[in-house]
Amino acid sequence: MGLNKSEKVDQLIETLPENIKEITICLRTLIFTASENFTEEFKWGMPSYNENGNVCYLQPSKKHVNLGFYLGARLKDEEALLEGTGKQMRHIRITKLEEIQTEKFKVLIQDAIALNA
Template identity: 40%
Template sequence: MNSKMQAYIKKQRSPQKEIIEKLRDIILKTYPDIKEEFKMGVPWYEGKYYLVGLKDHVNIGFSIEGLSEEEKGLFEGTGKTMKHIKVFSLEEINEEDIVKLLKVVKKE
């Protein structure tokens, strides 16, 4: 993890900090060789996913390029290329569901 990533995670409040750490772990466990970058002030993963800590939750963003309308419906937001899901607590993270969404985007 690079220093920008460490600083970003460290400055988050609880529970956003722990949520970001958990979601990051899920992404890296699902795709151990994925390229982790720090772009636009937040963690990005090969332009397919991002994590952002907000006031009362964390968004995990997903690229929707190439997805069917049904697949796009799995996500929130009005973006044309990226949509997200909101996570308000560690308890609501279902790793199996997150992995399924990660794989929908990577077409596995």
């Protein structure tokens, strides 16, 4: 899995507080599990994941990590996981590891990839 990873993202993760670091690493792993074709880039100051276009991003802050979707407004969000009111972007705010819902997040990520197809 190391091929598509960005060294800049590795460096960012190293600077994060322990709990935020754990969440970020867990989400990063989940993203690569959702698709092996992702390219990870460091864009706009955060890890960004690309497959035929921008798909999702991670935005770590002091108290939480956002798993964001560039075209989140177009995703079917039956579980009402997504937050945000922008034209396109939506995010899921994660404040602790237990809030990561692997299967549900994976489906959202895969649906987000399909929007670029």
